[in-house]
Amino acid sequence: MCGIVGYLGGRQAAPILLDGLQKLEYRGYDSAGIAVIRDNGIEVHKKAGKLLDLRQQLNGYMPESTVGIGHTRWATHGRPNDTNAHPHLDCQGRFAVVHNGIIENYLTLREWLTSQGHVFRSETDTEVLSHLVEEFYMGDMVETMRRVLKKVDGSYAMAVLSLDEPHRLVAARHDSPLVVGLGDGENFLASDIPALLNHTRRTYILEDGEMAVMTRERVEVLDRGGSPVEKKLFIVNWEAKQAEKNGYDHFMLKEIHEQPRAIKDTLSGRISPDGREVVLNEITIPDEQLLKTSKIFITACGTAYHAGLVGKNVIESLARVPVEVDIASEFRYRDPLLDKNTLVIVISQSGETADTLAALREAKRKGARVLAVTNVVDSSVAREADDVLYTWAGPEIAVASTKAYTTQLVAMYLVGLHLARRRGTLDAGETAEIVTGLRKLPDKVTAMLDNGKDIEEFARKYCRCENAFFIGRGLDYAVAMEGSLKLKEISYIHAEAYAAGELKHGTLALIIEGVPVIALATQQALFEKTVSNIKEVKARDAMVLAVAMRGLEEVAKVADHVMYIPRTHQALTPVLAVVPLQLLAYHMAVARGCDVDQPRNLAKSVTVE
Numbered sequence: 001m002c003g004i005v006g007y008l009g010g011r012q013a014a015p016i017l018l019d020g021l022q023k024l025e026y027r028g029y030d031s032a033g034i035a036v037i038r039d040n041g042i043e044v045h046k047k048a049g050k051l052l053d054l055r056q057q058l059n060g061y062m063p064e065s066t067v068g069i070g071h072t073r074w075a076t077h078g079r080p081n082d083t084n085a086h087p088h089l090d091c092q093g094r095f096a097v098v099h100n101g102i103i104e105n106y107l108t109l110r111e112w113l114t115s116q117g118h119v120f121r122s123e124t125d126t127e128v129l130s131h132l133v134e135e136f137y138m139g140d141m142v143e144t145m146r147r148v149l150k151k152v153d154g155s156y157a158m159a160v161l162s163l164d165e166p167h168r169l170v171a172a173r174h175d176s177p178l179v180v181g182l183g184d185g186e187n188f189l190a191s192d193i194p195a196l197l198n199h200t201r202r203t204y205i206l207e208d209g210e211m212a213v214m215t216r217e218r219v220e221v222l223d224r225g226g227s228p229v230e231k232k233l234f235i236v237n238w239e240a241k242q243a244e245k246n247g248y249d250h251f252m253l254k255e256i257h258e259q260p261r262a263i264k265d266t267l268s269g270r271i272s273p274d275g276r277e278v279v280l281n282e283i284t285i286p287d288e289q290l291l292k293t294s295k296i297f298i299t300a301c302g303t304a305y306h307a308g309l310v311g312k313n314v315i316e317s318l319a320r321v322p323v324e325v326d327i328a329s330e331f332r333y334r335d336p337l338l339d340k341n342t343l344v345i346v347i348s349q350s351g352e353t354a355d356t357l358a359a360l361r362e363a364k365r366k367g368a369r370v371l372a373v374t375n376v377v378d379s380s381v382a383r384e385a386d387d388v389l390y391t392w393a394g395p396e397i398a399v400a401s402t403k404a405y406t407t408q409l410v411a412m413y414l415v416g417l418h419l420a421r422r423r424g425t426l427d428a429g430e431t432a433e434i435v436t437g438l439r440k441l442p443d444k445v446t447a448m449l450d451n452g453k454d455i456e457e458f459a460r461k462y463c464r465c466e467n468a469f470f471i472g473r474g475l476d477y478a479v480a481m482e483g484s485l486k487l488k489e490i491s492y493i494h495a496e497a498y499a500a501g502e503l504k505h506g507t508l509a510l511i512i513e514g515v516p517v518i519a520l521a522t523q524q525a526l527f528e529k530t531v532s533n534i535k536e537v538k539a540r541d542a543m544v545l546a547v548a549m550r551g552l553e554e555v556a557k558v559a560d561h562v563m564y565i566p567r568t569h570q571a572l573t574p575v576l577a578v579v580p581l582q583l584l585a586y587h588m589a590v591a592r593g594c595d596v597d598q599p600r601n602l603a604k605s606v607t608v609e
Contacts, residue, residue: 009186017070020195029072031085036068071098078123090134101155252398265392300347311412319419351379459587472520483581513541
């Protein structure tokens with residue numbers, strides 16, 4: 001959500017800022033802008049719409065300056081227009097601010113600043129920051145920033161330019177990510193690593209309460225009290241080309257095809273040499289505490305929440321401990337019953353999801369132990385959790401998550417098997433069977449991706465539908481929810497997922513002639529019941545696309561179309577079943593002419609509530 005870039009050095013800033021913003025487009029945004037320091041003042045260019053609209057407004061013009069900041073905004077306070085776009089200036093145009101997050105007390109601050117004579121131009125909460133800087137500035141930007149931050153309630157990653165201190169850039173973070181890139185005679189700032197990779201791999205990842213004071217030659221990190229912080233250098237170990245399309249039409253399609261590699265990487269080093277057991281050295285829960293664990297909570301948002309639903313089924317069936325799954329935005333507000341015998345698993349691709357981070361902190365506050373499952377090393381949830389299990393999906397650029405989801409599923413299997421072994425609830429033979437199945441998943445996903453033409457043809461045929469329904473039972477229902485989310489978020493088709501057994505409790509009222517129903521039937525034990533549910537919707541003239549496991553060909557007698565997944569252990573079917581649903585959503589969106597990688601109103605990393 002939103003993107004920040006900053007630069008000071010010997011090169012022209014504007015092209016670097018625009019290139020950095022382009023690398024952050026995946027985060028979701030509805031306006032873009034840059035500000036640079038010139039001899040005669042701060043020059044700002046900003047425009048509602050895509051970055052392309054800003055480039056067209058510039059029409060090839062690049063203001064000459066070696067220091068600047070840029071921003072892509074996702075509207076929260078005030079509609080997306082040119083005026084509300086960042087950067088924001090103070091009354092006299094001496095300070096420019098970009099900001100991710102939400103200033104919760106902005107109305108109170110705005111009223112007070114207005115009473116002091118400040119004039120506001122936008123509807124945003126961010127503009128109070130530029131006026132606060134103006135109000136408190138007494139010749140030292142660092143001290144000014146400290147005074148500003150004492151006044152502010154909410155979340156922020158922010159950067160400030162000062163015409164009075166043109167060779168210094170000051171930035172701060174609280175609950176929103178911010179990364180400093182270290183160069184030679186130049187330094188960089190960004191809200192995510194892809195914006196830096198063309199220039200440096202040497203980074204400082206700021207933590208909550210930290211401030212970066214940047215010049216061309218050095219970067220100093222301070223805490224809230226102004227004392228220096230000794231930062232650990234983080235070297236980015238993935239290539240810039242991993243964040244490029246590499247010949248694919250869209251990032252989403254590239255990331256779907258990267259899933260075999262991502263699954264293999266997530267399993268790497270976590271299977272015993274004989275290939276029969278899971279080895280998770282990352283989880284350091286003492287045996288005594290693990291045996292006393294009476295309940296597990298899984299909390300996450302969106303796609304990660306759907307991975308948690310699969311995790312619940314897997315952990316309960318393997319480790320025989322009750323599991324409850326909560327949407328993170330609801331978790332802390334219902335005063336959950338947690339104690340030292342509770343394990344909380346938080347799942348977040350970015351590791352910066354605001355609601356998930358808040359849930360983690362609530363769990364810690366109540367004494368629970370927290371295990372984080374995340375894709376980003378040294379992210380906020382990784383730093384604050386007791387244990388971390390990384391999903392090695394690599395950078396995921398498309399807003400609609402694909403490879404992050406499948407690696408989260410793999411993480412749930414690893415956790416379930418690890419807990420089962422340590423609790424003594426699964427025999428060695430079944431453990432080895434599931435582990436063997438996990439090791440075969442990459443090849444099976446590859447085989448499915450090599451045979452996706454039928455899905456593309458189906459998508460072209462039905463892409464003009466305005467409603468679609470997904471049904472399934474057990475693990476299939478959890479996957480149906482993810483399939484529904486993928487379709488609605490990138491194709492804008494109204495899609496809903498229902499437990500197939502609930503059809504007669506209301507859903508059938510929505511089934512009419514020609515409406516597509518995607519029916520998942522991969523579970524042998526529930527197959528006959530799911531077939532009965534398919535017959536129910538066919539009796540109402542629905543068009544049924546079934547997803548079934550090889551060997552369950554009976555489904556072809558009742559469905560209009562069938563997509564088969566390779567045979568695997570019943571518990572592992574979600575990893576395979578979701579692949580055709582991802583491809584279906586992708587091809588539907590392409591056929592409808594939608595912006596696949598940047599769907600409207602959505603952001604990749606939701607860093608505000």
